[in-house]
Amino acid sequence: MNLLKANNLSHSFDTELFSNVSLNLDAKQSMAIIGLSGSGKSTLLNILSTLLVPSEGEVYLFGKNVTSMKEKELERVKRKDLGLVFQQHYLFRGFSVEENLEISAILSDEDIDKKLLKRLGVENTLQQKVTELSGGQQQRISIARVLTKKPKILFVDEPTGNLDNVTGDEVKKIFFDYIDEEEAGMVLVTHNEEFAMDCNIVYKLQNKELVRVK
């Protein structure tokens, strides 16, 4: 099943960042986008996850052109089917870990996954305030919060940056297991070559083009 398709995307801020970017992501596939700092990886991820409108080209989610979707429909897809794990997480700072996870569970009609929290090593933080946790713990809670809603496509920007190697490896495994078990897909932006090369498809953004390297 096709989850995500991009046709001839290009984007410019002051100058052109990239052009003619086309790609395809099916269920159970993971795709990494690598490239130098400033090459436009996060910008491309923002376009694919519908946070940013491209200068040119089309994005299709589950076979449907995003620009042809009604506002309500796109909102529903974003809330339920797209999972965004970004470098900066957007946890509600004044609330406890449990409250943060509950919001996600309620909005998507799913349950908090205790097994997942255990695997992430944060099962004992539920009663703590987000602000009392380390950066790495907050990162893991934000991953738990996103996976709680069981999204069909994960958009992940440098997820292991804040984490030590052992935890980073566990997080990597959690993402791969998740897309297998839920028949989801993942688009990953990273400087971590090992994580990138473990994906099914690897692209490099260089000289304003998206070049397939795996």
Ligand SMILES: Nc1ncnc2c1ncn2[C@@H]1O[C@H](COP(=O)(O)OP(=O)(O)OP(=O)(O)O)[C@@H](O)[C@H]1O
């Ligand atoms: N909203 C914006 N307005 C203007 N310029 C922007 C905006 N967002 C990003 N840029 C510029 O676009 C370029 C690409 O940024 P982007 O964050 O996509 O690169 P990246 O490859 O993800 O970098 P990194 O690996 O350092 O995270 C940068 O020069 C950045 O300053």
